[in-house]
Amino acid sequence: MEAYILEQNGGVENLKKTTIASPHIKANEVLIKTKAIGINPIDVQVRNSKDFLGMITQGNIPQQVILGWDVAGVVEQAGEGVDNLKPGDEVYGLLNMPGLGNTYATYVAASANQLIRKPAELDFIAAGATPMASMTAWQAVVTLGKVKKGEKVLIHAASGGVGHFALQIAKHIGAYVIGTASAKNERFVRALGVDEFIDYTVQPFEKQLQDVDVVIDTINSVEHVQRSISVLKKGGRLVYLQPYFQSAIEAQLQAAEVSGYGVFVNSSVEVLTEISKLIREGHILPKVTQTFSFDQLPAAQAAVESGRAIGKVAVSVN
Ligand SMILES: NC(=O)c1ccc[n+]([C@@H]2O[C@H](COP(=O)([O-])OP(=O)(O)OC[C@H]3O[C@@H](n4cnc5c(N)ncnc54)[C@H](OP(=O)(O)O)[C@@H]3O)[C@@H](O)[C@H]2O)c1
Structure with missing residues (x-):
């Protein structure tokens, strides 16, 4: 071979x-x-x-x-x-x-x-x-983020591999979804059903948002994740994709009175079965x-x- x-x-x-x-x-x-x-x-x-x-x-x-x-x-x-x-x-x-x-x-x-x-x-x-991107998105939105219908959810890099699945899963749950990417990807993200689009290159997202219930932060930057914490409401949930950031953000999570969860995707056939079901039912693609x-x-x-x-x-x- x-x-x-x-x-x-x-x-x-x-x-x-x-x-x-x-x-x-x-x-x-x-x-x-x-x-x-x-x-x-x-x-x-x-x-x-x-x-x-x-x-x-x-x-x-x-x-x-x-x-x-x-x-x-x-x-x-x-x-x-x-x-x-x-x-x-x-x-x-x-x-x-x-x-x-x-x-x-x-x-x-x-x-x-x-x-x-x-x-x-x-x-x-x-x-x-x-598999990897959708299963990561499932763990972020469903398992750890516990996103519920009507909640305000911010998904960073909604145009990326994980983000485009996370957006579709959160919309299927019935959340109000805000997605970030640069302007060239606005059409792609809007076609996936996002409620609000933020071009992160024009203005920092934290200047435009507050009282968010859940942030899914896909960006590989501690500083970016810290900015995400600042838009959460008290009791909100941050899900970040670089689990080793935990010690760097712990104090800020506590000060903001929000919870933080790092994702580490694994070969779970149970999660892939859930993804297959959403695909078969036409909810995600x-x-x-x-x-x-x-x-x-x-x-x-x-x-x-x-x-x-x-x-x-x-x-x-x-
Ligand atoms: N912990 C885990 O288990 C796990 C599992 C999977 C992935 N990950 C991590 O998750 C991250 C995302 O993975 P991915 O597959 O989704 O990546 P990806 O598909 O490569 O992401 C690319 C997208 O990110 C957007 N982007 C880049 N910088 C941005 C910013 N500052 N704000 C908003 N959007 C931005 C780009 O849009 P523009 O061109 O418009 O900027 C592009 O469409 C990676 O760091 C990966 O290592 C972790």
């Missing part, structure tokens, strides 16, 4: 396409023939930083590092003990998070209990792009705006690394 091996931490040039043996599956695993791979900012962070790689593998860095967690494909082989999937099934999932998912490959071995059948409403590319071939996978990572991606970036595999 073909796979991208991370030779050492650093730039995209360190992702080397190599021919290696296909993985052998163990009991309770399936072998997937990859059809699409979703690219996420964490792929870039782990590629860039040995500390991140060490953190995600809990110090057990294998000799051959294959990045990637999102996958959609077809079951080629089912191992002993697998009774929920069979060869020919079209599946998708977020593999082995935390750990290494090894999805940057034309074949992937995966635990059968981390995969579910792909909703017929999604093609492989849309399905491959969905992934928006893939850039698709690359397997040969162009490093360029797909560069597109995500730019910080300007709209919706999702995916890689199609033949």
